[in-house]
């Protein structure tokens with residue numbers, strides 16, 4: 001018998017606290033039918049890895065979200081890195097892997113560190129802050145958008161509105177989705193313009209993508225779409241993961257103490273936060289054909305929801321999975337996905353998280369909640385809408 005669940009993974013109740021529901025899903029079996037949406041759910045650690053490693057059967061061409069591009073038209077031209085399978089994927093992945101290689105990223109670290117230091121000084125002067133706008137948002141909006149090569153002298157709020165559209169579009173077409181899409185007429189053209197070569201500074205990721213077009217590896221049109229992927233995937237994901245990481249630290253004073261005493265644990269702290277509670281809790285795949293998985297027969301063009309966040313709490317893999325512990329061995333967590341579509345910019349994301357947490361830990365003695373953090377329960381990524389923090393500088 002195939003396990004069936006009436007769980008609604010897009011409901012505000014689920015999104016407020018998905019972890020007890022993840023445990024139920026894992027207990028129900030390696031693959032569970034979610035009858036409300038007519039999709040499959042995979043939540044145990046090994047099955048999550050198995051689906052993500054099998055791109056032949058579990059395709060990305062059916063779309064990155066709940067919408068099934070095999071059956072309905074996409075809301076925008078599909079991503080040519082996320083929503084495509086090998087061999088087409090291999091071509092774009094090769095270009096981005098080179099642009100985002102450790103060697104290519106080396107020079108960014110000092111820029112990130114300089115920005116993090118001055119940002120932390122500013123918030124320490126203020127004492128009590130909302131860490132969502134004042135730390136989590138402003139840091140990627142500055143360092144990541146600069147790294148892409150976007151104009152420095154303009155308001156970047158449209159990046160947030162676009163991210164809300166992109167990640168909203170991964171969910172069901174409910175009232176929230178309509179609200180998030182309501183900015184499309186102004187934000188869409190604004191983004192499209194910034195994907196053009198003329199808007200991108202010569203030292204950024206964007207210009208590097210256009211150089212791959214000049215070299216004949218991709219077309220100019222493909223270059224614009226790859227810049228669009230940076231602006232789609234690179235902003236909200238890190239903002240929300242940084243916000244959640246800060247909440248983890250604020251809610252576990254002994255872990256904050258450890259980090260404040262050893263700021264070089266910043267990288268480990270961000271990695272553990274990515275295992276424990278990160279912005280990308282789920283991904284989607286679509287079957288290419290009928291396929292058997294864990295003894296269950298899946299139809300052709302079936303949607304599969306893959307719960308990274310549940311795999312990262314699987315008690316058969318992680319000791320005390322529900323404990324946030326920055327000294328834990330996090331190797332093997334699937335917070336960035338795995339396989340050919342594993343996050344291509346994960347080294348940039350890690351560097352952002354590490355540098356910001358380290359800068360904060362170097363200068364900050366006390367860090368405590370100054371009010372109740374609030375999760376954003378609307379369609380899209382997992383993240384906070386507010387995180388009131390009280391900070392006190394080290395002497």
Ligand code: QZP
Pocket residue numbers: 064079080081082083166228229230232233237280283
């Ligand atoms: C979003 C794109 C799958 C998400 C966690 C991240 C994401 C990746 C790529 C794109 C958008 O290429 O537009």
